[in-house]
Amino acid sequence: MPERVREDIPLLGGEDAPVYFDNACMTLKPRPVIEALTAYYEKMPVCAGRSTHALARRVGEHVEASRAAVSGFLGADRPSEVVFTKNTTEALNLAARGLGLEAGSTVLTTDREHNSNLVPFQRLEKVHHEAVRGTREGEVDLEAWKQRLERGDVSLVSVCHMSNLDGYKVPVGAIAEIAHDHGALVLVDGAQSAPHMPVDVHALGVDLFAFSVHKMMGPTGVGVLWGREDVLEGMEPLVSGGSTIETTRLDGHTLRDPPGRFEAGLQGFGGLVATRAAVEYVDGLGLKEVQEHEERLSLRLQEGLEERGVTVIGASRAKGNGIVSFTLEDVGIHELAILLEDKGGVLVRSGLHCLDSWFYEQGLEGSCRASLYAYNTLREVEHMLGVIDEIQAALGG
Numbered sequence: 001m002p003e004r005v006r007e008d009i010p011l012l013g014g015e016d017a018p019v020y021f022d023n024a025c026m027t028l029k030p031r032p033v034i035e036a037l038t039a040y041y042e043k044m045p046v047c048a049g050r051s052t053h054a055l056a057r058r059v060g061e062h063v064e065a066s067r068a069a070v071s072g073f074l075g076a077d078r079p080s081e082v083v084f085t086k087n088t089t090e091a092l093n094l095a096a097r098g099l100g101l102e103a104g105s106t107v108l109t110t111d112r113e114h115n116s117n118l119v120p121f122q123r124l125e126k127v128h129h130e131a132v133r134g135t136r137e138g139e140v141d142l143e144a145w146k147q148r149l150e151r152g153d154v155s156l157v158s159v160c161h162m163s164n165l166d167g168y169k170v171p172v173g174a175i176a177e178i179a180h181d182h183g184a185l186v187l188v189d190g191a192q193s194a195p196h197m198p199v200d201v202h203a204l205g206v207d208l209f210a211f212s213v214h215k216m217m218g219p220t221g222v223g224v225l226w227g228r229e230d231v232l233e234g235m236e237p238l239v240s241g242g243s244t245i246e247t248t249r250l251d252g253h254t255l256r257d258p259p260g261r262f263e264a265g266l267q268g269f270g271g272l273v274a275t276r277a278a279v280e281y282v283d284g285l286g287l288k289e290v291q292e293h294e295e296r297l298s299l300r301l302q303e304g305l306e307e308r309g310v311t312v313i314g315a316s317r318a319k320g321n322g323i324v325s326f327t328l329e330d331v332g333i334h335e336l337a338i339l340l341e342d343k344g345g346v347l348v349r350s351g352l353h354c355l356d357s358w359f360y361e362q363g364l365e366g367s368c369r370a371s372l373y374a375y376n377t378l379r380e381v382e383h384m385l386g387v388i389d390e391i392q393a394a395l396g397g
């Protein structure tokens with residue numbers, strides 16, 4: 001599979017192609033997505049939803065085709081349950097603000113959330129936020145969730161599906177069951193799961209699910225909030241104005257039904273049109289195959305790093321999930337990232353990965369992170385391990 005995908009990605013075509021291991025941040029784009037974007041700008045660079053002329057109708061049809069593709073991708077009941085946003089962050093903010101959570105109630109998250117699934121809840125004025133601590137091994141403690149939910153004050157549970165630190169899979173289905181038993185809604189940050197494993201929102205048993213299309217070979221500037229129809233119907237928009245209303249008078253307005261009420265103003269139509277190409281491309285690869293491929297590669301990477309005395313951090317059982325975070329004694333994390341690039345063209349990310357709160361709790365200053373995708377190869381993994389050998393040799397290790 002990786003060789004076939006690489007042929008579709010212009011950036012990976014040349015002799016000097018980078019070893020791109022920063023996929024948890026953003027993925028590279030294949031030709032069908034680039035062509036769909038170009039087709040929008042060349043053949044129909046206008047708005048949808050307002051004018052009646054043929055060009056506008058055409059854009060509208062493409063956007064709705066993308067919405068239907070996302071709906072199918074998530075196993076949703078209907079395309080109208082798919083709200084387009086800028087990214088996962090905006091989708092999570094829309095849920096945090098739009099749900100109108102009861103004053104005095106509590107929102108629960110895990111203790112390993114990306115800032116985007118933490119800060120929006122910390123900033124709610126009349127609602128408390130609390131993190132349920134994991135086990136010493138860094139995993140979710142279902143008993144702790146049960147005990148906390150039994151107190152009966154929780155209105156929303158919002159959890160990441162797959163961690164952007166180490167690929168750890170949160171048992172979302174089990175948490176959702178407990179949350180629903182105690183009357184709480186369940187929102188999932190699927191930024192790292194939807195691009196890498198099959199997701200079915202009904203099988204998961206959740207109420208809302210957010211992800212970013214740019215992390216699954218899609219265009220930048222497109223995210224998704226899927227919500228059950230009755231949940232979306234009860235929500236307020238984050239931004240209002242043009243396109244969100246049925247009618248307006250000087251003394252009031254009526255909001256449109258979802259999803260229109262949430263998509264204010266003219267949109268990033270190029271990205272929305274090209275979203276269908278991304279969904280179809282990833283679907284065509286088969287997410288099970290993508291997941292198994294990443295498993296093989298990241299297991300080898302983790303094992304190779306550990307053999308070399310490199311410290312791999314995260315949950316002790318989070319192995320083979322496509323993301324490996326690591327530190328090397330006596331080398332700063334940013335210095336290590338620069339050495340990997342300078343010596344071998346390996347692009348990783350260094351820092352806190354928007355997991356500031358987790359690193360703070362652990363007393364760690366950050367890590368280097370290698371995150372893999374469908375176009376990465378075992379050869380690239382071995383190459384990175386070779387570059388680590390070179391770095392260690394230069395350090396006299």
Ligand SMILES: Cc1ncc(COP(=O)(O)O)c(C=O)c1O
Pocket residue numbers: 024025087088089090114116117160162163164189191192212354
């Ligand atoms: C787990 C997780 N949640 C949320 C986000 C935020 O995604 P975006 O920046 O596309 O809004 C990311 C991005 O890195 C992520 O990894």
